[in-house]
Amino acid sequence: MEIILGLVVILVVIGGWLLGILGFIRAARAERGLAALRRQVEGLMTAAAPAPPQVPPQVAPWQPVAPPPPVATQPPPIPTAAPAPGSARDVEALLTQRWGTWLGAAALLLSGVFLIRYAVDNGLLGPAARCLLALLLGAGLLGGAGWLRRRAETGAAAALAAGGVAVLFGAAYGAGPFYGLLPPLVGFGLMALAAATGLLAALRFGPLVAAIGVTGAFATPALVATSSPSLPGLFAYLLLVTAAALAVMRRTAWVWLGWAATIAGALWVAVMAGEAGGMDAWAPALFVPAAAALHLGLLPAAALDHVAGRRLSWIPFAVLGVAGLLLEAVAGGAAPRVGVLLLSPLAVWKxxxxxRLDRLPWLAAGLGLLVLLLWALPDWQPTGEVISIEGVVQAILPGAWAPEVIRPLLLTAALLAAFHAAAGLLLETRAARPLPWATLAAAMPVLTLAVTYAQVARFQRDALWALAAGLLAGGLAAAAARARRQDSLQRAGVYAAGVLAALALGCAMLLRAHWLTLAIALFLPPLAWVEAKADLPPLRSLAMAIAAVVLVRLLLNPAVLSYDYGTTPLLNGLIPAYGVPAAGFALAAAMLRRRADDRSVAVLEAGAMALTAALVALEIHHLLAGGALPGRVTFLDAAWQVAALALQAALLLGWAQRPVPREAGRVLGGMALAGGGVLILANPIVTGAPAGWSALVAGYLLPAALAALLLHRPALRDVASLVGGYAVLAAGVGIGLAIRLAFHPDGALAAPPVGEGEQWAYSGAGLAYGGALLALGIRRQQRGLRRAALAIAALVTGKAFLLDMGDLAGLWRVLSFLGLGLALIALGAVYRRFVIPPASRPD
Known part of the structure; x- marks a missing residue:
């Protein structure tokens, strides 16, 4: 009775499913009718046109066929029985054939789950019977899907097939891990078989079935619990699943399937990194290059004609490589390193x-360098024996060529560099594009040596490492001579750039402080020369990278203040530290500009001016601080810094013909303007700082004069009012401080009281200064200067009535008001004569 009831329930459910997909069938019939009408129209249109070329099925998705050219005849009208195009038809198609299909598949899966749940709740069937009926149901759904597909009901067939695969997978899971009816290995095999069935069925029923199949295939190992897990068996299975998914992708061009296989495989490597240990670590380690080989081998060449195909060539490669690096970082040992390093021969082969993939070896080389960087070295000591007398080292007896603990790293680095160098040298003369291979051969040994030096020597000075860099430079020079004999200037230029890089690395192994930066900067002009002779524009980017290193080390490194530059004024270590690199920047910019005035030239020009400005600022501070750069900043120092910035800005804005120097002049001028504004507010009267004539001239009068001279330069047109206002204000403050210093020559400008003569001098100087501004404003017809003169006259007038009337006495008061009166009368006369038009003059 229970069996009959169960069969009745199954029939009812299946009947419900069939009723549920009637909408799909009717929609598909309407679609077939429309397709038949379209075929009739296309037949008439292509009657006079040549047929499009036939494409093999396995590569057709990657090689879309161009539509046939239109013919002169007009197609016949579409019969009224066909649905008219429009939004209503589009919505119906979306509802019935896209969303309905997916919802139907989900409904089938949930129906199977609910059926089992009903049977369990009511005790109708035992576990074995439930799993058997689920197996029969899944097989029946797949059979029904095949029957519907033969009747051209593709949407409904896909829904039934997806539900069938899901039910089969559930039956295998129930018989294995859930109920324990079968041994774990057998249950695992049944689940894998169900997933493989889904991938195979996807070739016939579409992507929905493939999605369920690939999800089940990669999820199967996580659902099976066993007391003796086998990592080799797990990753062998995952490799088979990856191959199956990529084979389906090759046939169908479902790009998402490739991404799914990539992400799932990499996640399994990352998840099992903590479980891998000892010999088991070889399984996930070897999975990395094997899966990458499958991705590259099963991707058809036609796929590289499309953006998605090109991404599928290198992104899975990179993702699997990163998973291998994670495995090395967590599990450690030799196996993960070997797995990542095996990507190099694979990349070179491909x-x-x-x-079109000749840059793939660079990706593998980068992963190899990361392997060296992640190599965890324990503490080690040199093998030489130290001989000392009374604590003083007298000699070091040489020991083994390297301690045992670092030999694997050194050998691995040597093999990595040698392999890429040999591959580049061998293939540069045989490849269609030789430059990528030559660059690989030139750059990889230098980069490997740099990484290994950083790991082993920890950036300490070492003559042996510098000797290795020198020998490498010699080998690259021989490769450059070989390329030159073969009349390949570009390849010779690549190797010449490698020689420069190796020599620069050798300098880094021997030199420290500013001498290292100087050595690096000196390679810029030779690099520019190589770029021009070999016609290698990529070297411009390398020049910008070197320039960035130099600028960061000299401008953003606070340690430069602690370097030993000597105590000699001006002629000290600052010249080779900043002056020589600035000259190297300028020379390299001029050499590169002969071929193209691009971003690299702008970077080098800006860097030359920045280093020059830094040199001037440090020389001033070094001089005024008594030869110590971290010395105290005095008012005299700040004043001369402002003067130096203003003078450099004036030179660049006044004579520069190129945009970058002009912009540099604006930047330096802005810095001078900001510094000058600070000095106006924090003047010696306010701060009490001692000041002399040189400080006043440098901090106020000279910057004001330079600002006035540059006021009408085109580069300052948008900030002319600001610059003019600063010039007037700085000159006025400078004149006032000069009067104060004249009456108090000791330089203490804040403490002494103001005498009568000094107070009258301020008024007289103010009137004279205002008169000069007025004359200049009238001569140049500048209203701003005339208004500044009137403002100064107003200030002097206010001072006379508010201060001089009470503070001055006797002859000083007479002279103050006499001068003020004469000045105001003269001011009115001058305005009447030269400024106010006759028609506007009062009677």
């Missing part, structure tokens, strides 16, 4: 076989 780059040689497919010229």
């Amino acid at each position: 780059g040689w076989a497919e010229p």
Whole structure:
């Protein structure tokens, strides 16, 4: 009775499913009718046109066929029986054939779950019977899907097939891990078989079935619990699943399937990194290059004609490589390193076989360098024996060539560099594009040596490492001579750039402080020369990278203040530290500008001016601080810094013909303006700082004069009012401080009281200064200067009535008001004569 009831329930559910997909069938019939009408129209249109070329099925998705050219005849009208195009039809198609299909598949899966749940709740069937009926149901759904597809009901067939695969997977899971009816290995095999069935069925029923199949395939190991897990078996299974998914992708061009296989495989490597240990670590380690080989091998060449195909060539490669690096970081040992390093021969093979992927070896080389960087070295000591007498080292007896603990790293680095160098040297003369291979051969040994030096020597000075860099430079020079004999200037230029890089690395192994930066900067002009002779524009980017390193070390490194530059004024270590690199920047910019005035030239020009400005500022501070750069900043120091900035800005804005120097002049001028504003507010009267004539001239009068001279330069047109206002204010403050210093020559401008003569001098100087501004404003017809003169006259008038009337006595008061009166009368006369038009003059 229970069995009959269960069969009745199954029939009812299946009947419900069939009723549920009637909408799909009717929609598909309407679609077939429309497709038949379209075929009739296309037949008439292509009667006089040549047929499009036939494409093999396995590569057709990657090689879309161009539509046939239109013919002169007009197609016949579409019969009224066909649905008219429009939004209503589009919505119906979306509801019935896209969303309905997916919802139907979900409904089938949930129906199977609810059926089992009903049977369990009511005790109708035992576990074995439930799993058997689920198996029969899944097989029946797949059979029904095949029957519907033969009747051209593709949407409904896909829904039934997806539900069938899901039910089969559930039956295998129930028989294995859930109920324990079968041994774990057998249950695992059944689940894998169900997932493989889904991937195979996807070739016939579409992507929905593939999604369920690939999800089940990669999820199967996580659902099976066993007391003796086997990492080799797990990753062998995952490799088979990856191969199956990529084979389906190759056939169908479902790009998402490739991404799913990539992400799932990499996640399994990352998840099992903590479980891998000892010999088991070889399984996930070897999975990395094996899966990458599958991705590259099963991707058809036609896929590289499309953006998605090109991404599928290198992104899975990179993702799997990163998973291998994570495995190395967590599990450690030799196995993960070998797995990542095996990507290099794979990349070289693919780059040689497919010229469009000749940059793939660079990706593998980068992963190899990261392997060296992540190599965890324990503490070690040199093997030489130290001989000392009374604590003083007299000699070091040489020991083994390297301690045992660092030999694996050194050998791995040597093999990595040698392999890429040999591959580049071998293939540069055989490849369609030789430059990527030559660059690989030139750059990889230098980069490997740099990384290994950083790991082993920890950036300490070492003559042996510098000797290795020198030998490497010699080898690259031989490769450059070989390329030159073969009349390949570009390849020779690549190797010449490698020689420069190796020599710069050797300098870094021997030199420290500013001498290292100087050595690096000196390679810029030779690099520019190589770029011009070999016609290698990529070297411009390398020049910008070197320039960035130099600028960061000299401008953003606070340690430069602690370097030993000596105590000699002006002629000290600052000249080679900043002056020589600035000259190297300028020379390299001029050499590069002969071929193209691009971003690299702008960077080098800006860097030259920045280093020059830093040199001037540090020389001033070094001089005024008594030869110590971290010395105290005095008012005299700040004043001369403002004067130096203003003078450099004036030179650049006044004579520069190129945009970058002009912009540099604006930047330096802005810095001078800001510094000058600070000095106006924090003047010696306010701060009490001692000041002499040189400080007043440098801090106020000279910057004001330079600002006035540059006021009408085109580069300052948008800030002319600001610059003019600063010039007037700075000159006025400077004149006032000069009067104060004249009456108090000791330089203490804040403490002494103001005498009568000094107070009258302020009024007289103010009137004279205002008169000069008025004359200049009238001569140049500048209203701003005339208004500034009137403002100064107003200030002097206010001072006379508010201060001089009470503070001055006797002859000083007479002279103060006499001068003020004469000045105001003269001011009115001058305005009447030269400024106010006759028609506007009062009677």
